[in-house]
Amino acid sequence: MLEVKDLHAYYGKSHILQGVDFHVGEGEIVSLLGRNGVGRSTTIKAIMGEVDRRGSVRFKGRELIGLKTHQIAHAGLGYVPENRDIFPQLTVRDNLTLGIKSGKGAGRWSMEDMFALFPRLKERIDTPGGVLSGGEQQMLTMCRTLMGDPDLMMIDEPTEGLAPKMVELVADLLERIASRGVSILLVEQKLTIALRISKRLYVMGHGHIVFEGTAEDLKTNADVRKEWLEV
Secondary structure, three states, X not given: OEEEEEEEEEEOOEEEEEEEEEEEOOOOEEEEEOOOOOOHHHHHHHHOOOOEEEEEEEEOOEEOOOOOHHHHHHOOEEEEOOOOOOOOOXXXXXXXXXXXXXXXXXXXXXXXXXXXXXXXXXXOOOOEHHHOOXXXXXXXXXXXXXXXOOOEEXXXXXXXXXXXXXXXXXXXXXXXXXXXXXXXXXXXXXXXXXXXXXXXXXXXXXXXXXXXXXXXXHHOOHHHHHHHOOO
């Protein structure tokens, strides 16, 4: 579904991504792991056209390099940034409604589906997003992205700063989303979560991919974990 080949990205004169290659299949959860600063978030931003980049990013056979961010989003990619980017003055209902892409017919997700995935949002439906807890805001951001009916969601650090119980809720939500046929590219620091829910994992180091394999492959590869993941 998503094929990234020889992807390079730049912030000004800084060459951040240096030939990244990976793919995400239909309905897969694929995790992108690595220490802070190696280029994981930049990879997602490059796919979305938010930074200068070159190489090839093909989504469902269509080349995305050269397209603008809104065109990429309308092609079927959803992006959940690390900073969540909810509208704090708007209610939960309004935030979810803003996720619907104009011009699209009925998608596979409705507002009632969002409440079934995360009932707490229904309880808070008329509450401004800015007064939600961090975990509730994270759920709202993911559900708002789903309202746009993406075929693939790219999610940056969804469990950052969350309590353990909320981390488990996020992991369960991601698995339920994937079970509905939505592919997920997950940038995640918590190795236990990534190992539990991912079909495949990539490890980044210094702007390129240094490991690709299954969760079991990574569990048994102590050298990769020690050199590229452990603090």
